[in-house]
Amino acid sequence: MVEVAVIGGGLVGASLAYALVRQGARVAVIDRLDVGQATAAGAGILPPLDHFSGVPALLPLLRAARRYYPELIAHLAEDGETETGYAVVGALQVATSEAEAEQLGPLRRECEERRAAGFLHIGELSELDGRGARRFFPLLGEAVRAALYASGAARVDGRRLLSALRRAFERRGGRWAQGSAEVVLEGGRAVGVRTDASVWPADVVVVAGGAWSGALARHLGLNVPVRPQRGQLVHLELAEHDTSSWPSVVDFGTHYLLGFGPHRIVAGATREDAAGYGAVSTAGGVAGVLGQAMWLAPALARAQLLETRVGLRPVCSDGMPLLGATAQVPNLFFGTGHAGYGLEVGPYSGALLAELILARTPGIDVTPFAPARFGSV
Numbered sequence: 096m097v098e099v100a101v102i103g104g105g106l107v108g109a110s111l112a113y114a115l116v117r118q119g120a121r122v123a124v125i126d127r128l129d130v131g132q133a134t135a136a137g138a139g140i141l142p143p144l145d146h147f148s149g150v151p152a153l154l155p156l157l158r159a160a161r162r163y164y165p166e167l168i169a170h171l172a173e174d175g176e177t178e179t180g181y182a183v184v185g186a187l188q189v190a191t192s193e194a195e196a197e198q199l200g201p202l203r204r205e206c207e208e209r210r211a212a213g214f215l216h217i218g219e220l221s222e223l224d225g226r227g228a229r230r231f232f233p234l235l236g237e238a239v240r241a242a243l244y245a246s247g248a249a250r251v252d253g254r255r256l257l258s259a260l261r262r263a264f265e266r267r268g269g270r271w272a273q274g275s276a277e278v279v280l281e282g283g284r285a286v287g288v289r290t291d292a293s294v295w296p297a298d299v300v301v302v303a304g305g306a307w308s309g310a311l312a313r314h315l316g317l318n319v320p321v322r323p324q325r326g327q328l329v330h331l332e333l334a335e336h337d338t339s340s341w342p343s344v345v346d347f348g349t350h351y352l353l354g355f356g357p358h359r360i361v362a363g364a365t366r367e368d369a370a371g372y373g374a375v376s377t378a379g380g381v382a383g384v385l386g387q388a389m390w391l392a393p394a395l396a397r398a399q400l401l402e403t404r405v406g407l408r409p410v411c412s413d414g415m416p417l418l419g420a421t422a423q424v425p426n427l428f429f430g431t432g433h434a435g436y437g438l439e440v441g442p443y444s445g446a447l448l449a450e451l452i453l454a455r456t457p458g459i460d461v462t463p464f465a466p467a468r469f470g471s472v
């Protein structure tokens with residue numbers, strides 16, 4: 096039975112670990128629980144609309160990832176875990192100017208083409224005026240002039256999904272420990288993972304350390320070009336509205352609104368490339384997020400401010416994740432670089448990595464995501 100040690104217990108590491116134990120592997124996850132863990136901060140939008148037209152190589156991964164989600168939710172339910180925060184709620188792409196409104200038609204056609212190409216999660220599409228958009232998301236104000244609605248969009252609560260994965264993993268015999276881990280190499284192979292407290296021997300080691308993966312790699316003399324991008328968002332509550340099945344609202348910039356039950360609204364998010372590992376909320380960041388949220392939905396001004404969250408998105412230099420074994424150390428794998436789409440794609444990336452580790456044929460061609468595309472990895 097193969098023995099695997101996974102460094103990092105965010106959504107990617109936990110999804111991989113769960114996929115492996117379901118297939119009979121012995122697995123240990125070692126997680127440092129860093130402040131700034133992306134999974135704990137992530138908003139949770141699983142969008143219908145193609146974010147990735149600029150990176151065509153991601154499209155097969157995205158399509159397969161969305162098909163996989165209901166399968167994962169069913170696996171978790173079999174293991175007694177039904178609290179994941181996953182729900183199909185639809186999404187609105189909103190236009191706040193004439194120029195943006197003109198983009199909705201082409202966007203709709205692009206979505207229709209994608210749907211015909213197998214992106215079934217897009218669902219039904221309809222173009223709406225401002226009033227039509229407000230029927231779906233009543234807080235939207237006059238700034239929203241038009242919208243494209245897609246019925247198949249979903250959302251997930253990253254924290255709940257992660258907890259469900261961890262519980263199901265442990266119930267199937269997986270071991271989960273807290274600590275700061277490093278890879279132990281001997282004779283050009285990974286032989287395990289070391290923390291201050293113990294050594295975990297392993298046949299295969301996986302680095303799923305999110306934005307911290309580059310630092311782990313550097314210790315080994317490998318150059319993994321993953322850096323942190325800070326994201327700040329705020330959680331609000333409006334007690335008079337049941338927000339549990341409201342669609343997500345996405346504008347043409349980087350802002351969005353998203354409902355969770357019973358009365359919670361998440362407003363996001365900043366994208367800060369120069370903030371390093373400082374996972375703190377800032378006055379400017381929160382002001383910007385709240386300002387845009389209230390521009391889209393003025394009624395949010397009377398919402399209760401529940402909390403701010405901040406996380407570090409693991410961004411790879413070419414915009415694609417790293418999934419697979421390194422060329423330099425064949426039994427050392429990486430699973431990272433999911434930037435702002437890791438809640439959407441991370442679970443499937445974990446399943447793909449499990450297939451690679453167990454020497455099975457992966458569900459899609461993973462060569463575009465091989466760490467070896469960066470020569471020194």
Ligand SMILES: Cc1cc2nc3c(=O)[nH]c(=O)nc-3n(C[C@H](O)[C@H](O)[C@H](O)COP(=O)(O)OP(=O)(O)OC[C@H]3O[C@@H](n4cnc5c(N)ncnc54)[C@H](O)[C@@H]3O)c2cc1C
Pocket residue numbers: 102103104105106107108125126127128129130131132133134135136137138139140141253274275276277303304305306307308311325326327328363364405406407408409430431432433434435436437438439440441
């Ligand atoms: C504000 C914000 C909004 C987002 N919104 C969305 C969204 O709407 N939709 C979407 O799909 N995605 C979204 N994302 C992106 C998504 O959250 C991430 O891509 C995803 O969570 C990354 O998961 P991960 O497991 O790779 O990393 P993480 O969740 O960061 O987990 C990495 C873990 O590795 C641990 N670790 C690192 N180094 C070590 C070490 N040496 N030893 C032990 N443990 C270690 C860390 O402590 C951490 O717990 C958002 C992210 C942010 C920040």
